[in-house]
Amino acid sequence: MDATADPMKRAPDAAPRRTSLRRLPRIAVVLIALLLGFLLLAGWLLQPRRAGATLLSLAGDALGLQLQAGSIDYRLRGTPQLVLRNVEARRPDDATALLRAKRVFVSLPWRTLRSRGADLTVQRIELDAPVLDIPALQRWLATRPPSGKTRIPVLTGGLRVRDGRIDNDDWRIDGLAIDLPALHPQRPLRARVRGRYLDAPLSIPADLAITVAHPQRLLDGAPTGVAGVGTLTLAGVGWQAPAQVFLAGPLRLGKDSALMKPARVGIAARYLSGSTSAPFRLGLHGPMAFNNATWRFVPVTVALDGDDLVPDARARGSVSVGRRLRLHLDGALAGWPRSWPALPPPLSASTSPLPFALDYNGAMVFSDTASLALHRGATALDARFRLPEVLAWLDGGSDGSPLPPLAGTLSTPRVEIAGATLEGVEVELGEE
Numbered sequence: 479m480d481a482t483a484d485p486m487k488r489a490p491d492a493a494p495r496r497t498s499l500r501r502l503p504r505i506a507v508v509l510i511a512l513l514l515g516f517l518l519l520a521g522w523l524l525q526p527r528r529a530g531a532t533l534l535s536l537a538g539d540a541l542g543l544q545l546q547a548g549s550i551d552y553r554l555r556g557t558p559q560l561v562l563r564n565v566e567a568r569r570p571d572d573a574t575a576l577l578r579a580k581r582v583f584v585s586l587p588w589r590t591l592r593s594r595g596a597d598l599t600v601q602r603i604e605l606d607a608p609v610l611d612i613p614a615l616q617r618w619l620a621t622r623p624p625s626g627k628t629r630i631p632v633l634t635g636g637l638r639v640r641d642g643r644i645d646n647d648d649w650r651i652d653g654l655a656i657d658l659p660a661l662h663p664q665r666p667l668r669a670r671v672r673g674r675y676l677d678a679p680l681s682i683p684a685d686l687a688i689t690v691a692h693p694q695r696l697l698d699g700a701p702t703g704v705a706g707v708g709t710l711t712l713a714g715v716g717w718q719a720p721a722q723v724f725l726a727g728p729l730r731l732g733k734d735s736a737l738m739k740p741a742r743v744g745i746a747a748r749y750l751s752g753s754t755s756a757p758f759r760l761g762l763h764g765p766m767a768f769n770n771a772t773w774r775f776v777p778v779t780v781a782l783d784g785d786d787l788v789p790d791a792r793a794r795g796s797v798s799v800g801r802r803l804r805l806h807l808d809g810a811l812a813g814w815p816r817s818w819p820a821l822p823p824p825l826s827a828s829t830s831p832l833p834f835a836l837d838y839n840g841a842m843v844f845s846d847t848a849s850l851a852l853h854r855g856a857t858a859l860d861a862r863f864r865l866p867e868v869l870a871w872l873d874g875g876s877d878g879s880p881l882p883p884l885a886g887t888l889s890t891p892r893v894e895i896a897g898a899t900l901e902g903v904e905v906e907l908g909e910e
Contacts, residue, residue: 534562542621543567543576557601559585569618576614580607585635602635605642608654612646630693633661642673648801649677663694677801680842684710686723701728704738712747714843717866721747727766734769741766741775749788754873758788762797772800780807786817787872793836805838805848818872819882823894828854861886861907 538545548564562582568575583604590599642654654673661667667690675682686708695702705726712719724744730737743762748755764778775797782791793809810831820826832854840846844865852859861884871883888905 538567541567542569543618544570547582557585557587558591559583569614569621572614572617574611574614575609576611576618578609579605580641581605598629598631600631600633603633603637605639607641607643608639609643609645612644628697630661630663630697632663633658636660649675651675653683661693663697664692666691667693677842679714681713682710683713684708686710690729696729696731699731701730701739703727704729712843714845717749717751717869719747719749721745732769736768737765738767739765749869751869752873754787754869756784756787758782758784770800772798774798780809784815787815789813789815791834793834799842801842802840803838803842803844805836807834807836809834811852830854857888857890859886859888861888 534545534547534550544567546566547562550560550562552558552560560583563580565577565579565582566575567577581604583602585601585603587599587601590597637656637658639654639656642651642656644651644654651673654671656669656671658667658669667688669688670686671688672685673683675684686706688706689704690696691703693702696704703726705724707724708722710721710723712721722745725741727738727741730739740763743760743766745760746757747760748757759782761781762775762778764775767774767776777794778797780791780793780795780797782788782793784790790812791809792812793807795805795807795809797807798804810833812831813829814821814826814832832852834853835851836848838844838846838848840848847862847864850859850861850863852861863882863884867883884907886907888903888907890903892899892901893903894900
């Protein structure tokens with residue numbers, strides 16, 4: 479008998495065909511549903527305001543912040559790009575936003591989106607007129623749970639910041655500009671940073687080129703080489719000191735601190751005030767630690783080389799730079815500067831180094847009272863002075879008072895003045 483005429487032999491093949499035919503409508507329904515879902519998603523994505531607001535809300539929930547933007551736009555074709563304008567990030571119930579920006583631009587490849595965070599490659603980030611509030615940032619950071627290892631993203635097209643500002647309770651940095659051509663966690667980072675530090679009456683415009691040998695090691699708390707070179711200008715009322723600066727050493731970051739051990743700092747500057755122009759070179763070498771908004775060099779070796787008005791000196795001690803300037807230095811002047819008023823004989827006959835001790839705790843512009851102790855043999859001077867007044871006296875030359883504006887005591891076993899020899903001399907110096 480022909481096998482095709484036996485219905486029992488046809489059944490095994492016919493059943494799958496009938497099952498497949500019955501499945502076709504279900505598959506069509508699923509495909510149509512997926513297509514409709516895709517179209518709805520595409521339509522939603524093409525409404526930047528709605529999609530962006532949702533993304534900001536999700537990001538804000540993850541960070542514990544309220545994120546808002548005045549306008550949201552992005553491009554999905556080619557390399558995805560997101561543009562936010564009038565951005566604001568603040569902690570709930572905090573009156574001050576920790577970050578505001580006129581414009582935020584982010585461009586990142588599709589593989590970063592598909593990886594869901596496994597790949598942290600970003601093409602480019604731009605920030606226009608960002609304002610970072612340090613106290614608000616610290617309040618937010620205090621609420622964040624401990625996190626694991628922090629990863630550094632790869633920036634293939636770099637980072638650009640323009641017209642930025644950093645605000646603190648009593649100081650700020652304005653005109654902040656950052657140019658970072660590229661960033662990779664395991665490759666040297668090179669950046670240019672410009673801005674102006676303001677802490678009235680002190681103003682410090684700066685333009686620095688910074689290099690970090692291994693960014694990920696720095697973030698992990700391991701030491702890595704850091705170097706910076708550029709210009710800055712210290713300025714106060716009636717004076718300024720433009721300078722070329724250099725800093726280099728192995729830097730280690732802690733939770734709220736930093737340590738460069740050892741640090742090498744070089745400064746070539748010129749003090750300008752009225753008709754006074756005093757060039758000098760200053761070098762510091764020793765461990766440099768940062769915490770509580772203060773840089774500390776303890777212990778530090780200091781070398782000062784001046785031209786005429788500024789003396790040559792070497793010293794050791796401690797230097798702290800923050801809201802206040804603190805100095806404690808013991809060293810020696812190489813000699814008495816030629817432009818200073820001449821010492822009377824026999825003090826003027828000696829060419830030996832002049833040991834000194836200098837202590838200061840006051841404003842960064844050195845406008846508060848400092849203590850100075852000088853001695854050569856049996857002659858000793860213990861004095862208090864304000865640097866701006868001494869500089870003004872030196873600038874006045876012969877037109878001013880014959881005595882420097884010092885307060886303290888001078889003692890010497892013998893001195894010659896106007897042809898007369900005085901012995902056992904003790905002089906009280908007044909501030910008038």
